[in-house]
Amino acid sequence: MTTYDRPFGRYFEDFVPGDIYRHWPGKTITEADDHLFCMITMNHHPLHTNAWFAEHESVQGRNVVVGNLVYSLVLGMSVPDVSGSAIANLEVESLIHRHPTFHGDTIYAETRVLEAVASSSKTDRGVVTVETKGFNQEGREVCYFRRKVMVWRRDAAPTRARPYGDDVWD
Numbered sequence: 001m002t003t004y005d006r007p008f009g010r011y012f013e014d015f016v017p018g019d020i021y022r023h024w025p026g027k028t029i030t031e032a033d034d035h036l037f038c039m040i041t042m043n044h045h046p047l048h049t050n051a052w053f054a055e056h057e058s059v060q061g062r063n064v065v066v067g068n069l070v071y072s073l074v075l076g077m078s079v080p081d082v083s084g085s086a087i088a089n090l091e092v093e094s095l096i097h098r099h100p101t102f103h104g105d106t107i108y109a110e111t112r113v114l115e116a117v118a119s120s121s122k123t124d125r126g127v128v129t130v131e132t133k134g135f136n137q138e139g140r141e142v143c144y145f146r147r148k149v150m151v152w153r154r155d156a157a158p159t160r161a162r163p164y165g166d167d168v169w170d
Contacts, residue, residue, distance in 0.1 A: 005160065007084075008079075008080050008084035008085060009079070009080065009081075009083055009084025009085030009086060009151070010081070010082065010084075010151065011085065011152055011153060011154035011157055012116060012125065012126040012128070012151050012152065012153045012154070013153065013154050014154075015113045015116040015128045015130075015151070016113060016116070017113050017114060017115055017116060018112070018113065019112070019113045020110055020111070020112045020113075021078070021081040021082065021110065021111045021112075021113075022110050023077040023078055023080070023081055023108070023109040023110065023111065026077075026106045026107055026108040026109075026137075027073055027077070027106065027107055028104065028105070028106040028107075029065050029073070029101060029103065029104070029106075029107060030103060030104070031063070031103040031104075033065075033069065034048055034049075034063070034065045034066060034069060034103060035048070035049055037066055037069040037072075038069075041066075041068060043066055043068070045066075047060075047063065048063060048064060048065065048066045049063070050063075051063055060100055060102075062102060062103075063103055064101065064102060065100070065101040065102060065103065065105070067097045067101075067143075070097065070101045070107065070134060070142060070143050071095055071097075071143055071145065073107055073134070074107060074109045074132060074133075074134035074143050074145075075145070075147075077107075077108075077109040077134075078109060078111045078130075078132050081111060082111055082128075082130055082132075082149060083151075085151065085152060085157060086149045086150060086151050086152075087125055087150040087151060087152060088149070088150045089148075089149055089150075090127065090147075090149065090150055091147060091148040092145055092146070092147045093129075093145075093146040093148070094144070094145055094146050095143075095144070095145040096143070096144045096145070097142065097143055098141045098142060098143065098144060099136070099141065101136060101143075105136045105137060107136060107143075108134070108135045108136075108137075109132060109133065109134045109135070110132070110135075111131065111132040111133075112131050112132075113129075114129040114130060114131055114146070115128070115129040116128045116129075117129075123153070123156075124152060124153050124156030125150055125151060125152055125153060125156070126150070126151060127148055127149070127150050127151075128148070128150075128151055129146065129148050129149075130147060130149065131145070131146045132144070132145055132146075132147070
């Protein structure tokens with residue numbers, strides 16, 4: 001019998017500059033997703049929540065998904081592949097919204113490793129720089145950002161614990 005733990009994040013040694021992670025699955029952003037995010041974050045701009053305003057008073061002629069939701073979604077999609085076992089997210093160097101996202105758009109994401117630098121002061125970790133892009137269902141890039149993540153070296157990472165024993169199948 002073999003027991004499999006689902007990988008969630010990577011260790012320092014796993015990050016190779018130039019490698020690309022294609023995150024899965026995509027997510028369709030609904031009007032309800034957008035409105036809830038706007039209300040939670042207190043962004044009440046009518047471009048996001050008022051169809052009449054968006055149709056008659058905006059350049060796009062329809063509601064636009066609030067940019068921070070798009071960024072948060074794309075960042076979240078990258079977590080299982082990039083920062084799921086990180087020590088800390090250190091920095092977001094840039095965030096660019098290249099094209100608007102609309103209700104009903106489905107977002108996909110990919111991340112490319114730019115750099116992996118071992119810590120000079122602590123041998124159990126390193127800092128990885130990645131860039132991530134979000135795309136809509138037409139392949140149009142809607143979001144781009146770079147970030148730095150501090151990650152464990154494989155041999156120093158804490159083991160994943162569960163609140164129960166290993167004998168649940170005995």
